[in-house]
Amino acid sequence: MTRVAVLGSGNWGTAFAMILADAGCDVMMWARRAEVADAINAGRNEAYLPELELPARVRATVDPGEALERAGVVVLAVPSQTLRDNLGQWGDAIPGGVPVVSLMKGVELGTTMRMSEVIAEAADIEQDRVVVVSGPNLAPEIALRQPAAGVVACRDMATAERVAAACATPWFRPYTDTDVTGAEVCGATKNVVALASGMAEGMGFGDNTKATIITRGLAETTRLGLALGAHPQTFMGLAGVGDLIATCMSPLSRNHSFGVRLGRGRTVAEATAELRTTTEGVKSCESILTLAQQHDVDMPICEQVVAVIRDGHPASEVGPRLMSRDLKAEKH
Numbered sequence: 001m002t003r004v005a006v007l008g009s010g011n012w013g014t015a016f017a018m019i020l021a022d023a024g025c026d027v028m029m030w031a032r033r034a035e036v037a038d039a040i041n042a043g044r045n046e047a048y049l050p051e052l053e054l055p056a057r058v059r060a061t062v063d064p065g066e067a068l069e070r071a072g073v074v075v076l077a078v079p080s081q082t083l084r085d086n087l088g089q090w091g092d093a094i095p096g097g098v099p100v101v102s103l104m105k106g107v108e109l110g111t112t113m114r115m116s117e118v119i120a121e122a123a124d125i126e127q128d129r130v131v132v133v134s135g136p137n138l139a140p141e142i143a144l145r146q147p148a149a150g151v152v153a154c155r156d157m158a159t160a161e162r163v164a165a166a167c168a169t170p171w172f173r174p175y176t177d178t179d180v181t182g183a184e185v186c187g188a189t190k191n192v193v194a195l196a197s198g199m200a201e202g203m204g205f206g207d208n209t210k211a212t213i214i215t216r217g218l219a220e221t222t223r224l225g226l227a228l229g230a231h232p233q234t235f236m237g238l239a240g241v242g243d244l245i246a247t248c249m250s251p252l253s254r255n256h257s258f259g260v261r262l263g264r265g266r267t268v269a270e271a272t273a274e275l276r277t278t279t280e281g282v283k284s285c286e287s288i289l290t291l292a293q294q295h296d297v298d299m300p301i302c303e304q305v306v307a308v309i310r311d312g313h314p315a316s317e318v319g320p321r322l323m324s325r326d327l328k329a330e331k332h
């Protein structure tokens with residue numbers, strides 16, 4: 001039986017812990033706050049997923065050393081922008097040789113590094129044992145054990161297979177892959193596209209508009225990914241199209257909900273205060289745009305999301321700006 005450490009006891013850490021337990025693993029979670037660890041040990045993470053009754057195999061502690069002790073797999077589920085700090089605090093306690101799984105969907109501000117790169121650098125982990133899990137996996141639906149699939153990507157296929165085996169259940173189906181870069185670019189960028197899709201919804205636009213944003217969002221995600229060396233097929237898969245559809249259309253997505261508020265005229269500060277949760281695209285839009293500029297990649301939707309979020313432009317200006325650009329061929 002695999003013992004898994006899940007570092008981060010928020011929405012996705014908790015839902016993924018349940019997947020692992022359902023797949024037969026013993027799970028030890030690390031929580032920042034004692035009341036969260038206590039609640040998990042009592043069977044329910046009241047602060048994040050109160051409706052979910054956790055399997056008895058899921059336990060929690062506030063001591064990262066205790067969580068990581070004897071772990072055969074380590075899973076990281078913290079916000080992208082705090083990951084480096086988190087690893088600074090407990091990265092040394094990660095056991096040697098075991099797979100380290102990133103559940104994060106973001107790009108680090110300042111460095112423009114993907115999460116696997118931050119993990120490798122900050123915790124001195126070989127890239128061959130860094131694994132990325134991505135796909136259309138909204139935590140509240142996962143917590144209800146609704147059928148879903150995801151991608152488990154690692155440069156080393158045998159390591160991807162090992163992690164896939166640790167999280168395969170009758171209702172969660174992991175597909176293995178070796179395209180870590182593609183999975184990460186998809187996961188981070190779809191949050192930015194979901195902000196744009198949410199803005200459109202908040203302004204009262206319907207499904208044609210959202211489908212247009214999703215499809216053109218996929219085009220710019222693909223351009224960025226290919227420039228970074230990703231495999232073209234990844235963008236058509238679960239981490240690409242799959243997660244774009246889920247996140248851009250679902251009211252359960254925090255990025256989508258944040259965008260809806262902006263579309264209704266709220267400021268970034270107001271939307272942040274209303275939602276009070278991790279909304280990765282709000283920070284990563286800027287680092288993704290910088291990454292695109294570094295690689296001379298055109299990302300007009302991302303550019304407009306940055307104009308609204310960083311520069312305070314009204315969401316109502318996004319549509320006219322995108323629609324009035326020079327006409328071009330679709331496959332470009």
Ligand SMILES: NC(=O)C1=CN([C@@H]2O[C@H](COP(=O)(O)OP(=O)(O)OC[C@H]3O[C@@H](n4cnc5c(N)ncnc54)[C@H](O)[C@@H]3O)[C@@H](O)[C@H]2O)C=CC1
Nearest residue numbers: 008009010011012013032078082103104105137138139278
């Ligand atoms: N919630 C979802 O449906 C999904 C989330 N993800 C990704 O998983 C990652 C984590 O997201 P969630 O679990 O939803 O976030 P969350 O906000 O629900 O939980 C974040 C966890 O990180 C911990 N944490 C550690 N250090 C922190 C710090 N300095 N500041 C704030 N929190 C800190 C928090 O205590 C909390 O346990 C994100 O990158 C997100 O994009 C990916 C797929 C699905």
Ligand SMILES: O=C(CO)COP(=O)(O)O
Nearest residue numbers: 135136137138253254255
């Ligand atoms: O990544 C997710 C679903 O796959 C979760 O999306 P949000 O972070 O927008 O809630």
